Amino acid sequence: MSASTQNTAIEARSGVDAVWARLRVAAAAAAAEEPILASFLNAAILRHSKFKTALAYRLAAKLADAQLDTMLAHDVAIEALNSDPKIVERAAADMTAIDERDPASLSLLQPFLYFKGFHALQSHRVSHWLWNEGRQNLAFHLQSRVAERFGLDIHPAARIGQGVMIDHATSVVIGETAVVGDDCSILHEVTLGGTGAAHEDRHPKIGKGVMIGAGARVLGNITVGDGARIAAGSVVLKEVPPNCTVAGVPAKIVGDCCPEPARSMDQILPDQA
Structure with missing residues (x-):
């Protein structure tokens, strides 16, 4: 052939x-x-x-x-x-x-x-x-x-969708009640963790097509909306709306998001473009 x-x-x-x-x-x-x-x-x-x-x-x-x-x-x-x-x-x-x-x-x-x-x-x-x-x-x-x-450490109960890239993977932590949607990209040293020793639903819920930059921490039972982008090194403690970019410690909305951030892997923040 x-x-x-x-x-x-x-x-x-x-x-x-x-x-x-x-x-x-x-x-x-x-x-x-x-x-x-x-x-x-x-x-x-x-x-x-x-x-x-x-x-x-x-x-x-x-x-x-x-x-x-x-x-x-x-x-x-x-x-x-x-x-x-x-x-x-x-x-x-x-x-x-x-x-x-x-x-x-x-x-x-x-x-x-x-x-x-x-x-x-x-x-x-x-x-x-x-x-x-x-x-x-x-x-x-x-x-x-x-x-x-x-x-890296992923609790067996964590739910992870398909089309997911965990890039480099070193030091990634994903907690027991965390959910990761389809088509997400997660870079190294990312934590999807809790905020204390509570045993109930306590970890983040990540929507579809989200990109989470290196070293970011997303903590607590909060939702990150579809198509959002979390800048490297950010600490996310509150809900993140869909299709926006958050950055900082604590993380705040800094602008809209590029189309399909998890696919493009575009990590340039709006004020740096």
Whole structure:
């Protein structure tokens, strides 16, 4: 099959299948370009017939530890992916979002193999499934392993939409009752936290298409509206209306927002444009 015919066939597919086809093409090209990685790429991607099984294999390789060896970690991951196909769909959407928004991503290969924000988020999706199944102890074990392995902390009960990019991911904290909508971008050292030791609903609710800049803290059971932008280093303690930009400590509205900030990753404030 010629390259043009192959690309046409890929474009004709949709959703997970299209993402999987693109990932396999990138893996095959990388294996040909760098033969020393061919065995690794074959084991991680090319020998699998489905995105689901490749994802389970990759997560197991990242999450295995002395208490949960690679085989057991794989069993846990594949059980979750088989039981809830939405996890696979969301993983494909997340990977596509990273490839579109992060200039460091040369293809789908980089997030799938190397980006810890992607690995941590997919691991969280497995732990969230465990949490909802009443298997809290194993969910907490995976949360702890993710924190040790990737340097961020997401409570298993936190609800996170699809098409989400956690960029760099280092020191990101997302609390138990936090909600993150579809198509958001979250940079490193972001905290979605509480304001005290209360046990009730106490964490932020982030709308769709929100961009949260590096080092921002969003605290308390407050809502950040769809399409909003939170500037780096801000401390957000009050509701944020949709489609606006907030900045400062404490954060205040400083202007309207650029269109689709989570997709454009535009971090220039209105008075700096």
